[in-house]
Amino acid sequence: xxxxxxxxxxxxxxxxxxxxxxxxxxxxxxxxxxxxxxxxxxxxxxxxxxxxxxxxxxxxxxxxxxxxxxxxxxxxxxxxxxxxxxxxxxxxxxxxxxxxxxxxxxxxxxxxxx
Amino acid sequence: xxxxxxxxxxxxxxxxxxxxxxxxxxxxxxxxxxxxxxxxxxxxxxxxxxxxxxxxxxxxxxxxxxxxxxxxxxxxxxxxxxxxxxxxxxxxxxxxxxxxxxxxxxxxxxxx
Numbered sequence: 001x002x003x004x005x006x007x008x009x010x011x012x013x014x015x016x017x018x019x020x021x022x023x024x025x026x027x028x029x030x031x032x033x034x035x036x037x038x039x040x041x042x043x044x045x046x047x048x049x050x051x052x053x054x055x056x057x058x059x060x061x062x063x064x065x066x067x068x069x070x071x072x073x074x075x076x077x078x079x080x081x082x083x084x085x086x087x088x089x090x091x092x093x094x095x096x097x098x099x100x101x102x103x104x105x106x107x108x109x110x111x112x113x114x
Numbered sequence: 115x116x117x118x119x120x121x122x123x124x125x126x127x128x129x130x131x132x133x134x135x136x137x138x139x140x141x142x143x144x145x146x147x148x149x150x151x152x153x154x155x156x157x158x159x160x161x162x163x164x165x166x167x168x169x170x171x172x173x174x175x176x177x178x179x180x181x182x183x184x185x186x187x188x189x190x191x192x193x194x195x196x197x198x199x200x201x202x203x204x205x206x207x208x209x210x211x212x213x214x215x216x217x218x219x220x221x222x223x224x225x226x
Contacts, residue, residue: 019177030211033214041218042118042216043216044216045213045214050211056212056213058213067154089157091158095211101210101212102144102163103160103161105150105157105160105178107156108157
């Protein structure tokens with residue numbers, strides 16, 4: 001079946017612009033996660049949704065980062081007033097209802113802020 | 115602060131040999147452990163999960179977990195050049211759906 005999809009795959013933004021990154025999880029997966037991966041590093045957790053509820057946003061680096069999943073399916077990660085340090089790959093993952101909660105990743109969106 | 119430590123490598127292994135990748139974690143209460151493979155420019159791909167002490171085998175891969183030592187390892191038997199990638203260790207502190215804490219990854223090179 002279809003995996004996790006993300007769009008756009010690449011995004012170039014000028015410093016100060018707002019961007020929106022989309023994630024479409026595996027059909028039927030109730031949990032959705034966003035991660036940020038800098039070059040040469042492992043992914044770092046940003047936020048987590050169970051259906052439409054955002055249960056953990058402890059990893060969001062600043063109040064410029066905002067995520068939503070209004071209908072419990074597609075999610076959008078929005079970054080306002082982008083800064084150069086926001087340049088990274090943004091990964092979305094989804095998992096089912098258990099018992100193993102294995103997370104499957106989408107292809108990622110590479111964001112470059114110039 | 116939950117931490118997951120891996121040797122960044124590169125780890126160079128001859129083709130056909132066993133590659134051994136190691137990971138330690140700081141949160142003693144961690145419940146779920148995962149190994150992901152990441153090719154350059156691609157996203158992480160789940161290859162193994164392990165939840166209880168001991169060994170878990172899947173094809174050429176064996177995951178080993180020792181909760182007392184807070185240690186997870188991945189063995190790759192009969193290593194192939196296509197196994198060359200970065201291997202990420204990830205830990206879930208809780209038993210359910212939760213954000214993963216990743217190590218920085220070990221870069222594995224299989225020499226033909």
